[in-house]
Amino acid sequence: MQISPHSASRLLRCGQRDRCRACGNRIEWYTRGTDPHQRSVRLHPGEVPAARVPAACRWHVSSGVAYPAGDGSRWCRLPHAAVCPARDADPACADLSGLRRALSVTTRRLIDAGAFTPTPAQDHSMPVGADARVCRPARPVVQLLYVRYLASRPVEEIRCVAQTRRRHRCTSALLTSAAAAGMWKLMPVTAASGQLALPADVMTVYDLSRLPYNEQLRWRAQRCPQHAATPAAADLAVTDWEPFDPLRHHEHIHPRLPVGARRPRPHGGMRQAARP
Incomplete structure (x- = not known):
């Protein structure tokens, strides 16, 4: 386990709870044990039977760090993206359709209660409207x-x-x-x-x-x-x-400034800065 050296709470950097921005369901962030850049992976909070999960989607957590592939047990963790109801269903994860439907019901309840607003599935780097x-x-x-x-x-x-x-x-x-x-x-x-x-x-x-x-x-x-x-x-x-x-x-990497950015000057030079 890693501890944040600058935190007053000595926060453990493992299993940080969050919610998916696309569907609103709970997720947990874990550091990838095999990644030299120490990037994080979003895992579904609970364990599922390993037999229902494709080998490429099996993860296990050891000492607060996530590792790809199973640990030999009958249970494993899986990435949230494999069952996220806001994404297209993966045919390889057909055995997880029941869990996917349950998460979809949770998303609908959060939206109906006004507790969650899904992020629009669009390219935020291209101008598509006046906003x-x-x-x-x-x-x-x-x-x-x-x-x-x-x-x-x-x-x-x-x-x-x-x-x-x-x-x-x-x-x-x-x-x-x-x-x-x-x-x-x-x-x-x-x-x-x-x-x-x-x-x-x-x-x-x-x-x-x-x-x-x-x-x-x-x-x-x-x-x-x-x-x-x-x-x-x-x-x-x-x-x-x-x-x-x-x-x-x-x-x-986006080669254009956001909407509202200043355009090139008529006589050369570009104002390359814009306030948000």
Whole structure:
């Protein structure tokens, strides 16, 4: 098990509970034990009979770390994507149709109760309407402290990870009207400063480099302004930042600015920044 060294609660980085943004059902995040980059995998919270799960979808958890393939027992874990009702059914997982239907019923109940709003299944990088937020990348690349990270959700939806007094996760967003915002820019396609850029390629980056150092630390710790002023507050979730790699994350490279960005000047030069 890994422990967050900067958390007041010494938060264990294993089995972090969350909800799927597409269907609203509960999921658990685990670090992949075979991944040198320590990326996470979303697993269904419960175990299922291994005989009903295709070999390629079997996972097991040992010491708080998830490993692909089963551990030899009759039970295993499986990725949430295999049974997510918001995705197309996989023919290889036909034996899991009952679990998929149960999750679909839960999704419908959450929607009817107003507790969940599904994320539209569309390309957030292409303009499809007048709403400026529709053109925002679903997983934007954010630059802070001279490092580029891949966010797990749009900039406006990145939530604070601190624990409130009622022992719930804070619902405040990092991007507030009271704090300085970053700027959308077109930058060379690199993982971080100092690396060679891919030839003739540019990408959309939400740049926080111009913000004060303390503000960039707040974004890196994923805390709202209120909880940034109270460092003793415990963390209830692990930060969502994933180090950006242009080769592994090429599908998240967008060569155009979001809607509302400034266009090229008529007499040369491009204003490559736009406020959110």
